[in-house]
Amino acid sequence: MSIDIICPLYNASKYIMPLYNSIMKQKDVDIKDILFLLTESIDDSEDILKDNKLNYKLIKKSNFSHSLTREEYALKSKADIIVFISQDIVIEDNYWLFNLTKNINDKVVASYSRQVSKFNNIEKYTREKNYPAKSKIVSKDDIKDLGLKTFFFSDASSAIKTSVFKKLKGYDHKNLPINEDMYMAYKLINNGYSISYEADSVVYHSHNFTLKQLYNRYKLTGQFFKENSYINNYGTNKAGGSLAKYILKRAFQDKNIKVILRFPFDMGSRYLGMKVGER
Numbered sequence: 001m002s003i004d005i006i007c008p009l010y011n012a013s014k015y016i017m018p019l020y021n022s023i024m025k026q027k028d029v030d031i032k033d034i035l036f037l038l039t040e041s042i043d044d045s046e047d048i049l050k051d052n053k054l055n056y057k058l059i060k061k062s063n064f065s066h067s068l069t070r071e072e073y074a075l076k077s078k079a080d081i082i083v084f085i086s087q088d089i090v091i092e093d094n095y096w097l098f099n100l101t102k103n104i105n106d107k108v109v110a111s112y113s114r115q116v117s118k119f120n121n122i123e124k125y126t127r128e129k130n131y132p133a134k135s136k137i138v139s140k141d142d143i144k145d146l147g148l149k150t151f152f153f154s155d156a157s158s159a160i161k162t163s164v165f166k167k168l169k170g171y172d173h174k175n176l177p178i179n180e181d182m183y184m185a186y187k188l189i190n191n192g193y194s195i196s197y198e199a200d201s202v203v204y205h206s207h208n209f210t211l212k213q214l215y216n217r218y219k220l221t222g223q224f225f226k227e228n229s230y231i232n233n234y235g236t237n238k239a240g241g242s243l244a245k246y247i248l249k250r251a252f253q254d255k256n257i258k259v260i261l262r263f264p265f266d267m268g269s270r271y272l273g274m275k276v277g278e279r
Contacts, residue, residue, distance in 0.1 A: 001080035002032045003101060004162075006073055008064075009056075010039040012087040016048050022091040028098045032079045039064045067180040070155070071170035074162075082162050084155035084181075089115075090204035099201035101159045108137055109164045110188055111196040112181075113157035115205040122259055122266050123207055125247040132199065139194040148234040153185035153195060157203045160184070164193065178220040186231055211265055215273040222277020 005023060009016065016036070023034060036056040038045055049056045059069060074082045081101055093099075100113050114131045117123045130152065143150045158181060168187050171180055185195055209217070225232040244267055251259040 001101065001104070002030045003081045003083055003097065003159075004032050004074075004077040004079035005034045005083045005085060006037065006070060006077075007035070007085045007087060008037045008039065008066075008069060009041070009045055009087050010064075011041045011043045011045065012038070013041075013043040013045045013048055015087045016045060016054070017052065019085075019087065019089070019091070020052070020054060023097070025094045026097040027094045029101065031097070033077075035073060037069055037073060065175045066178060067171035067174055067176035067183070070180065071173065074165055075170060077162050079162055081159050082165055083159045084157075085203075086156040086205070088205065088207075089157055090118075090206075092204065093202055096157075096201050096203060099198050100157065103137075103196050103198065104159060104161055108194045108196045109161040110153070110185070110193070111159045111198050111201075112154050113201040113203050114197075114199045115154065115156060115203055118204050118206045119208055120256065120258075121208060122247055122251075122262065123209075125250045125259070126243060127205075128250065129243055129246045131197075135197055135199040137194050137196045138189070140189050140192060143189070143234070148231070150189055150234070151182050151185040151231065153181045155181040155184075156205050157201070160188075164188070177223060178217065179224045182224075182231070183228065186228075211269045214266060214269040218270045218273030219277040220273075222274040222279075224277075225274075226278045 007019070020034065023031070034055060036049060036054060037059055038049065038056050039059045040061045046056075046058065057073065063069075070084060074084075081104060083097065083100065096113065100111055104111060114133075115127050116131070117127045138146065138150050168191060171183055174183070176183055188195060247259070248263055250256075251263065
């Protein structure tokens with residue numbers, strides 16, 4: 001099936017060409033278009049896009065929205081599959097895209113990649129927990145056992161059947177500050193579709209967030225759950241508690257003193273951010 005790739009950018013000068021070159025190395029796939037959505041930046045991102053004749057649209061900073069910007073251009077796609085990626089993923093496998101999209105059909109209409117962190121920090125363990133080595137398919141039948149985890153989905157590297165994205169009207173023209181991918185997964189699952197987690201489609205996605213950055217991210221997450229409270233009914237706190245236990249267990253196993261010392265402050269920043277966002 002033909003594929004359109006959509007990638008939002010912001011101050012992305014160090015990412016653009018390595019990312020583009022890794023996409024161009026993908027094998028056994030039919031890439032129709034790669035569209036970069038560049039929010040007004042202070043670096044030379046636009047010059048790089050122009051000089052390399054890459055397809056891009058310039059977005060005013062005041063107009064960017066994680067959901068609305070993706071939605072606007074995804075609805076224009078004429079490919080069979082839309083792939084969303086983020087600027088900071090690193091792709092080292094030439095079959096990343098093939099493995100991401102190979103199982104999409106009339107029932108399994110979306111998929112997402114395994115994400116691995118290159119840093120030896122808390123994110124290393126969150127990635128292990130959220131992106132295991134075994135692939136799986138989830139559907140509405142899994143809600144009873146998985147709860148909120150049924151809607152786990154990441155558009156850092158994801159694919160969705162274009163016809164279904166259009167049929168479900170994207171993100172319903174909502175301006176979502178974060179978790180637009182979870183919102184989409186919720187819609188897909190509750191409309192009877194399935195989502196595939198493709199563990200052999202691997203990207204490296206690494207961050208070293210400050211406590212303030214974590215607080216701000218989880219504040220937005222709390223805001224998301226407040227505005228979409230029906231999703232919150234599936235066990236947000238239970239999912240967060242399970243993740244926290246896993247991180248601490250793995251840190252002790254690895255004797256990762258840096259993570260153990262950071263753990264209470266990291267979890268505290270997330271918790272406070274969520275609570276403030278929910279209010």
